[in-house]
Amino acid sequence: MLFPSRLVQRFFPIVLILMLVIFSAVYFYSVPFIKSKVYEIERNSSRIALDNVFTMADRMYADTESYQKQVLESHKQRLKIVVSMAESYIDQVYRQVKAGDIGIEEARNIIFEMLRHFQSIDGDYIWVSSYDYRFLSHPDDRFHGKDVSTLKSDDGVVVLPEIINVATRQGEGYSQYKWNRLSGNKQLDKLSYVKDFPEWGFVMGSGIYLEDVQAELEAKRNRALEDLRESFKQLRVAKTGYLFIFDARTNMLIHPNPNIDGTNIQNLLNPVTKKSIAKDLINVADTGNELYYKWDKPGDPGNYIYEKLSLVRHVKGFDWYICSSVYVDELKSSSEQLSERILMIALLSLLVAIAMAFFFIYWVTNPIKQLADTALRVSKGELTATVGFRRDDELGILAKTFDEMVERVRDNIQNLDDKVASRTLALEQIEERQRIILDLLPAEVAYFDTTLTFQFVNQRYADALSKVKSEITGKALESVSQKQYQATLVQLKAALSGNGFGQEYSNWLHDREVIIKRLTTPCYDEVGQVVGVLLVVLDVTSEKEVEKKLLEAQRMSAVGHLAGGLAHDFNNLLSIILGNLVSAAEHYQADAVLQRYLKPSIRAAKRGADITNRLLAFSRRQPLAPLPCDINLLLHESIELLRGSLPSDIELIFSPVVTKNLPFVDPGRLEDALVNLVLNAKQAMPHGGSVHFVVSEVSIIEEGMRLDESVVPGQYIQICVSDTGHGFSDEAIRMAFEPFFTTNSGGTGAGLGLSMVYGFVKQSNGYIGVKSIPGSGAEITLLLPSILAGALQDSTDLVLSQSKEWKGKLVLLVEDDDDVRQVVRELLVKMGFNVIEASTAQEALELMGVLEGVFALVSDIRLNGEVNGFDLADNFQAMHPCSKIVLMTGYAFDENSGREGKNAHRIIQKPFDIKELKESFEVEDQLGKGE
Incomplete structure (x- = not known):
């Protein structure tokens, strides 16, 4: 029985424990990371497939564009060949003329008749025109032999003269225009090749309808779509993921589901957002973002609970939207399966390593150390690190897998960088929109650096200088406009020193005073240093005019209340005085001495009453009874009344005119106003002169006319009273309607004449104006509202x-x-x-x-x-x-x-x-x- 050596017994438990620790570390540190990255890789595979199809579609569009040019060039060459064939035929006929076989007129008739019936195998025909724009030969009876020099296309263009001019100027060339087919009346875009034959005295051409060219291109595009459909059948994303295409009108061009393919998906809703799924897909196109939604599965139709992700790319040439679609659980299942497999491999590797460690501890532990070192380097961000060895055992597979994982992580980071670049582009687009908004502001905006060099101007500022923005940006203010430089230099320098402020100034533009407000604001960097100046120029003319009118109205209201109150109390006093004086005069008629005192007093009291009436007229508080009045009769009676009170060297001139309308005013107050105007004219003509009355009808259709203020559109009677006196000074014109202002020497006179006229005119909803050149007389214009003469009733x-x-x-x-x-x-x-x-x-x-x-x-x-x-x-x-x-x-x-x-x-x-x-x-x- 064999027993392990002491070295193995000593180191094997340590190695075993170490391997178990490494295994645990790899599992808890790497497997979750691998699962997430595999999930991302699966997601990126759909992106890669989508990008490949997008590239294919984009190339198809480029091929289609190239094919279009080739087709058009082919047709051009064919047209030249057709004209050349006709030219050869004509040349043969003219040779017969030179040989004396036929006469010139007979030859021309033969040529034109033959060309009328000539048609190529592609349906092209020949037409011939004289230099005076008459068709000598044309297969269409509507034009053959006709003068078409004034014939226009549907868009109003005279067709044939322009074509003939191209041929005579260049000798030959191509022209595009609108023309109908031989058998129809609808005009279509047509391209013709025309050639001048000065030796024969005419121009000949042949053309093709661009509609036919487009039909060829459409067939080419449809074939490209079918090729793409075939390639989609071989392409899958994840397990059941797929790609589909729809156009900008939401027509589904390619889809693996026959129930959706070829339909319009405008009304197909996204179960998550409850909006059209087509619009949701379009919104995420080319953003790099995925559309999340829920859908059914082929095995569970109608149950929209399964999560899906879609990426979208937009092919601008075809206006197509290419989309990927994959179920989220399929993406996750791939990572789960891979994680399980990695775990299984790790376990097997561990068992093999234990067995191998028993015999080859060193040989096994060394590559593990290398793998650990590499993992450590990767964890610290060194994504270019590799294991550094290749073996044909389990450790070699693990090393290779680890290197591939790191490579994929590196690719994912690169994709992230690409997304950042895309986001940067989006921010640039936002900046462009901000520029557009600044261009639309009702103000002139410019930004200068510390050297007063333009860094930005909006469109209004460029328009004010009559330049385009590119001619201003990057250039010094002094070199762009000396006038602007001198006008704004003080303000800009103050702003560069940190003192921004606003300033108003006036200018005359098209005989109109314009009030401008110029604002300068210093711009600072993060350390508080001035790095530029923002200049904003606003037109505040209308605001100032409103403010001026408000102040004038308040002043007139205050004076009116004062004048009205004084007139009331004064009239009561005058009523007592005049009543008692008249009674005394009647009672003591026999007392001549007393009558001598009473009569001047009565006249003085009546004159006081006249002054109060003038106050009421000035304050616009006199009672008016407006009605249609005969202006000719009123002027005639006023002139008769005035002639007795004027010197003999002052002439009153008036020529009656017939008007359809009559002024709608108080006749008595109008007569008072005219009398006041004549008396003022008398003061201006101490050595005599003439006063002219001119009456005319004025119809104001739109705002634009201005007297004391802008005239409201309507029907008016205009009365101009002019004299030959010394006229008004500039100050007198400005103060003419002010109460108690008089130009009489020594300040004599009430100064209420023109004020009364002004008050009556404004109370009658009319307008008044003064024109004068000192030393050349003055002209007062009254513009009074009018109505039709039929409104004049006998009751007036x-x-x-x-x-x-x-x-x-x-x-x-x-x-x-x-x-x-x-x-x-x-x-x-x-x-x-x-x-x-x-x-x-x-x-x-x-x-x-x-x-x-x-x-x-x-x-x-x-x-x-x-x-x-x-x-x-x-x-x-x-x-x-x-x-x-x-x-x-x-x-x-x-x-x-x-x-x-x-x-x-x-x-x-x-x-x-x-x-x-x-x-x-x-x-x-x-x-x-x-x-």
Whole structure:
């Protein structure tokens, strides 16, 4: 019986323990790693198969493109041969002419008739055209012998002249155009070879329809698809994985499942995302990512619970999407099987190693040491390390497997690097999108380095310099634009020193002031050093105009409230003064001395009333009664009125015009405005001159016209009043519509003339403008809203009825100012009325309820308390529907808006005299009759 030696007995347990430890280490350290890597390798095998098919498809597309060029070149050569054959035939016929066998005309007829019926075996035909674009020979009767110099294709191109010009310029050449087939009317793309024959005096050509060429290419493409389908039958991924192809319209071109092959998969849903699986596949195309979804198995159809992974590549030439599809459990099963096999091999190797170690400890332990050393190097990242020996036993197999594993790990890392590169490309695409966004910003953007060299500009900045971006980027600002350099140098240098700020400045562009805001911002690196400057230029013109209009509107509103309030109180005072003065003048008519004092006072009081009316006009608070007015008649009457008050050396000129539209304004206020304009012109012509009135119709279709502001589109009547005076200065034009501004020497005059005109025009929804050249006169333009002349009704020419007797009839007078109430009472008594007074609206309401037979209500509009004159008139009309209502005001305010209908009442402006009060009652009588 043999016993092991002591050395074996001594070292074998140690070796055995060591081998067991190594085995355990290899198992727990390497097998999980191998399983994961084998899983990745299986996944990568589908990627490799997909990439191979993608490369094959891409080469097929390249072959198809090359084939297309070859086919087209072949057809070109064939066309030249056809024309050459016809040329040979013609040459033979002309030889007969030279020999005297036939005449030239007979020869041409023979040639053209023969060419009409010539067709090659491929269906090509010959056509012949003269230099004046007439077909001398053509197989189509629609064109044979016809002049086609103006014949156009469906896209509007004159066809034959261009073809003839190519031939005559070059001698021969190819032309592409649209032409119909001999038996059809549909025009198709056609390529013709044409050749000039100056010795015969015509051009000859033959062509081919590109549709036929495309048919050949389509057949070639279909054959390529069938070849690809055959190759797919031999290709598998994992156990049951496969490849399939669909196009951009989601038509399935190749699929191993006959139920899906050849169908449209647009409505085929991904069970995971509940979206179209075709769109999900398209979204991951060429991203390097896999699409995860669940699907059924051939052995378990309709049960969509099995996990699958798909990779997608996009063949841009064919617009195909090539996809791999593999079940996840199959990928895992391969790694599991491989792990089990590796474990089995390791166990067998361990048993063999134990047996071999018993006899060959050294011979066995040395390669194990090498393998351990190599594993250690690999674990430290040295992926180029190899075991370093080759043997034909189990250790050799293990060493070889280990080296292959390391090589695959190295390949996987390389694939990871490729993915990183792909991601870098995606980031570059994101940067490009950001550039596009900057180009679309409504601002000029530029970035400079510390030497003021352009590093980036957006499209608006380049457009502002009338350059393309490539002409600016990388160049110094000073060399690109001296003007920009001088304008921004101070700001840019300040930003380079760390002081960024904004600055506004104005510029004139196309006769328009443009306000620009320039912003500079320093850019810093990670250590806080300025490395560049960002320049942003914004157009803030519209914002500034809105701000200016808002401030002007606030100022006008404040002045308007002040002017309206003053006018109300002043009119009440004037009503008292004028009423008492008129009464005194009537009572003491025989006292000539007293009359001499009273009459100037009455005129002064009336002039004060006129000033308050101007204040109301300026503040746009005067009561207006707009209606269609005859502008020719109004101007004629105004001129007649003015001629008596103007010096003889001032001439008023107006030529009436017929207009379809009439201005829709208050005629009285328009007349006041025209009078003010003429009086202003009089001040500008101290030595005489002329004033011209021009009336015209203006139709504004789109925004663009501008007077005091942009004109809203619509129909207008334009009145231009021009004089030959000394004109306006620049300051006078700027201040023309300001209240209390006057150009009279010494500051005399109220300064409300043009302000009143401005207020009336704006209150009438119109526009006003001033043009003047100092020393050459001025022109004031009024643009007033208009309506059709048919709207002018007879009621606008209201004729006051004859005075009536109101003796003994009862009038209810409501006025909260005692003195004003006393003056109005005296006027009513003089007219023959019996008067009952009320000092408050509440008192008047109580009297309305108990009084009977009240003939009229005369009330102030502005009363103390919550009830005003309009409310009081509405209540009175409800109680006494047949009675008259006359309202008094020194101030027109918002309560009057919207009362132009059935509740409109007669309003008389304070101060007034007995004549105006009588006219108010007479007009009220006619309104009550429906006139």
